[in-house]
Amino acid sequence: MAGRTAGEGVREIPEATVARLPVYLRALTGLADDGITTCSSEELALVAGVNSAKLRKDLSYLGSYGTRGVGYDVDYLRYQIAREIGVTQDLPVVIVGIGNLGHALANYSGFRSRGFRVVALLDADPTRHGEVVAGVEVRAFDDLEAIVREHDVAIGVIATPASAAQDVADRMVACGISSVLNFAPAVIAVPEGVDVRKVDLSIELQILAYHEQRKSHGAGERMEAAQ
Amino acid sequence: MAGRTAGEGVREIPEATVARLPVYLRALTGLADDGITTCSSEELALVAGVNSAKLRKDLSYLGSYGTRGVGYDVDYLRYQIAREIGVTQDLPVVIVGIGNLGHALANYSGFRSRGFRVVALLDADPTRHGEVVAGVEVRAFDDLEAIVREHDVAIGVIATPASAAQDVADRMVACGISSVLNFAPAVIAVPEGVDVRKVDLSIELQILAYHEQRKSHGAGERMEAAQ
DNA sequence: TAGATTGTTAATCGATTAACAATC
DNA sequence: TAGATTGTTAATCGATTAACAATC
Numbered sequence: 214m215a216g217r218t219a220g221e222g223v224r225e226i227p228e229a230t231v232a233r234l235p236v237y238l239r240a241l242t243g244l245a246d247d248g249i250t251t252c253s254s255e256e257l258a259l260v261a262g263v264n265s266a267k268l269r270k271d272l273s274y275l276g277s278y279g280t281r282g283v284g285y286d287v288d289y290l291r292y293q294i295a296r297e298i299g300v301t302q303d304l305p306v307v308i309v310g311i312g313n314l315g316h317a318l319a320n321y322s323g324f325r326s327r328g329f330r331v332v333a334l335l336d337a338d339p340t341r342h343g344e345v346v347a348g349v350e351v352r353a354f355d356d357l358e359a360i361v362r363e364h365d366v367a368i369g370v371i372a373t374p375a376s377a378a379q380d381v382a383d384r385m386v387a388c389g390i391s392s393v394l395n396f397a398p399a400v401i402a403v404p405e406g407v408d409v410r411k412v413d414l415s416i417e418l419q420i421l422a423y424h425e426q427r428k429s430h431g432a433g434e435r436m437e438a439a440q
Numbered sequence: 441m442a443g444r445t446a447g448e449g450v451r452e453i454p455e456a457t458v459a460r461l462p463v464y465l466r467a468l469t470g471l472a473d474d475g476i477t478t479c480s481s482e483e484l485a486l487v488a489g490v491n492s493a494k495l496r497k498d499l500s501y502l503g504s505y506g507t508r509g510v511g512y513d514v515d516y517l518r519y520q521i522a523r524e525i526g527v528t529q530d531l532p533v534v535i536v537g538i539g540n541l542g543h544a545l546a547n548y549s550g551f552r553s554r555g556f557r558v559v560a561l562l563d564a565d566p567t568r569h570g571e572v573v574a575g576v577e578v579r580a581f582d583d584l585e586a587i588v589r590e591h592d593v594a595i596g597v598i599a600t601p602a603s604a605a606q607d608v609a610d611r612m613v614a615c616g617i618s619s620v621l622n623f624a625p626a627v628i629a630v631p632e633g634v635d636v637r638k639v640d641l642s643i644e645l646q647i648l649a650y651h652e653q654r655k656s657h658g659a660g661e662r663m664e665a666a667q
Numbered sequence: 668t669a670g671a672t673t674g675t676t677a678a679t680c681g682a683t684t685a686a687c688a689a690t691c
Numbered sequence: 692t693a694g695a696t697t698g699t700t701a702a703t704c705g706a707t708t709a710a711c712a713a714t715c
Binding site for chain 2 (some may be wrong): 670671673674675
Binding site (some may be wrong): 227228230264266267270280281282283325 | 674681682683684685686689690
């Protein structure tokens with residue numbers, strides 16, 4: 214149930230840490246872009262938006278890549294984190310559903326720059342086929358299997374309406390895709406061994422709404438620091 | 441630091457529970473659409489994608505809205521959760537940055553159907569001004585303050601490039617916006633009392649990549665259920 | 668009354684944090 | 692050597708879960 218049973222040092226990295234590694238990676242890239250070659254856990258934590266104790270604890274799961282009294286080499290740490298995540302070379306991705314969101318995703322430069330390559334855009338609507346988005350031609354959903362086989366695609370992105378999401382997920386799984394990023398506002402069921410992550414735009418807004426409501430009530434204290 | 445000090449029954453709902461309330465709300469809406477008027481915690485948990493113990497524990501923070509031996513009235517529970525979140529009437533939202541993602545967000549029907557109203561679309565690029573997206577005219581970023589004042593906007597959405605995000609956030613905060621949903625791939629700093637939630641498309645993909653990598657290594661066990 | 672299901676308790680698990688010994 | 696900063700320990704905190712008494 215917990216995947217591989219430990220044993221020969223297959224480091225078990227906590228899920229909360231895994232979710233922050235990409236944040237550190239981005240922060241390090243930002244530092245490197247600014248010409249900074251070395252940083253302390255304090256400095257990196259600041260730009261990553263976490264506290265330094267948490268950062269050091271997180272990094273300790275990967276190994277000892279810092280130097281006491283000195284800090285971390287930006288490029289070296291960046292490579293180690295990228296290696297740990299597995300984004301040192303481009304991973305092929307397919308996007309299904311080329312509506313507004315699919316367009317945005319296809320054009321999203323952050324995929325390319327962070328180790329992903331959009332190898333295909335698929336849509337069920339035949340009138341969309343042949344259209345070129347972000348340099349990639351929109352193809353029929355039925356081409357999924359051939360594309361997955363050709364490019365050895367392991368990650369699929371669902372950007373369809375909610376009603377189509379489960380069907381798309383089933384087809385992806387049947388083709389051998391084992392990681393799914395789901396933007397459709399629907400819970401999808403997948404077999405054991407397949408990972409699903411869900412991004413839900415309106416849920417994030419609702420969480421904000423909850424806190425917003427709490428602020429305006431109970432008029433006791435108000436925003437203390439107004440910058 | 442923990443906001444209002446308890447006292448006269450200002451229920452303190454755990455953050456993890458708050459994040460799931462919108463999920464329950466959506467699940468209940470789905471059940472209602474299917475004509476289901478009553479459900480058990482087991483049934484609701486199934487469609488929400490959580491286990492029933494967690495669901496009941498979460499709902500217990502809101503009050504006692506179920507009936508032992510019977511279950512929950514779908515419409516009643518739905519109303520209670522919506523009231524708790526604060527989305528019983530439309531909350532005004534502004535979106536800044538009308539690129540691909542901004543377009544997708546403006547057209548996203550889930551906002552409207554879940555208690556949010558996009559009152560303005562703003563972009564720094566003058567060539568975009570006047571364009572109508574999803575029935576709303578794109579206006580100048582400088583109009584932000586007037587719009588926030590006119591519609592009493594409390595929630596802002598940032599869909600700009602990373603380089604503009606901090607500046608947009610500063611301007612939003614200066615206008616009195618106290619909740620920000622940030623889609624730009626950048627950490628933004630805001631004063632105490634302002635909430636920020638961040639949606640990062642490439643981070644989600646990277647988390648999937650990490651698990652994907654782990655699957656292909658250690659060839660020990662494989663996907664047991666292939667559906 | 669018997670069966671069903673909630674709401675709550677308590678145990679467990681995992682994540683965060685402060686503090687500091689190790690060490691550059 | 693003195694100063695700085697990592698990597699780790701241990702304490703704390705919060706979230707999850709199973710179990711079951713309460714009660715419809």
